[in-house]
Amino acid sequence: AAGVIQSPRHLIKEKRETATLKCYPIPRHDTVYWYQQGPGQDPQFLISFYEKMQSDKGSIPDRFSAQQFSDYHSELNMSSLELGDSALYFCASTKRYGSSTDTQYFGPGTRLTVL
Amino acid sequence: AQTVTQSQPEMSVQEAETVTLSCTYDTSESNYYLFWYKQPPSRQMILVIRQEAYKQQNATENRFSVNFQKAAKSFSLKISDSQLGDTAMYFCAFMSPIGGYAGGTSYGKLTFGQGTILTVHP
Numbered sequence: 001a002a003g004v005i006q007s008p009r010h011l012i013k014e015k016r017e018t019a020t021l022k023c024y025p026i027p028r029h030d031t032v033y034w035y036q037q038g039p040g041q042d043p044q045f046l047i048s049f050y051e052k053m054q055s056d057k058g059s060i061p062d063r064f065s066a067q068q069f070s071d072y073h074s075e076l077n078m079s080s081l082e083l084g085d086s087a088l089y090f091c092a093s094t095k096r097y098g099s100s101t102d103t104q105y106f107g108p109g110t111r112l113t114v115l
Numbered sequence: 116a117q118t119v120t121q122s123q124p125e126m127s128v129q130e131a132e133t134v135t136l137s138c139t140y141d142t143s144e145s146n147y148y149l150f151w152y153k154q155p156p157s158r159q160m161i162l163v164i165r166q167e168a169y170k171q172q173n174a175t176e177n178r179f180s181v182n183f184q185k186a187a188k189s190f191s192l193k194i195s196d197s198q199l200g201d202t203a204m205y206f207c208a209f210m211s212p213i214g215g216y217a218g219g220t221s222y223g224k225l226t227f228g229q230g231t232i233l234t235v236h237p
Contacts, residue, residue: 043160103162
């Protein structure tokens, strides 16, 4: 079965640079979530999209922005990178059914290292 | 806001034995979803099991089962016949149903516990 695809898998950036992370959800999934997992920590919710509209926002810095495109893929844009942004970034997708939702399936993650 | 607590930072078990991982949560909602995710050394997040709060029957997936105690807000994971491949970090996660809930609106985000590192020894 098709899974969530994230690219790139690894990314190394310098401080103050920008980075773009991409997420391709499972086919027919209409909802995307982004999570950040720091070293030794649990994943923290950043932002989500449903049908190409932002649906919820968590502890996402103002330096970060994201969107979901017409083909349902999503991109997380990160500017003015800081050392503390080094983390594993997960994208998860699901299908929404009215007021309920299916299980979230996670991509393999993008490991961002800021030097 | 909902909180999820895993009080066991690390657990170990011998191969073929049974181990139980604990999870408690705090919510004022009556309907919600609970999950256990596994994160092996590859760091991939893999769904282990899912429980809907309105279902009284405990979920089971092969060697994995849960003990869901709604009144106590407890959601433990039992792994039977432990295998070396079960070695991983295990996260308990909470999700409110989409729509309104006391104190805010949920759009299906997951709130995770701190995780329990499980090591299975041969």
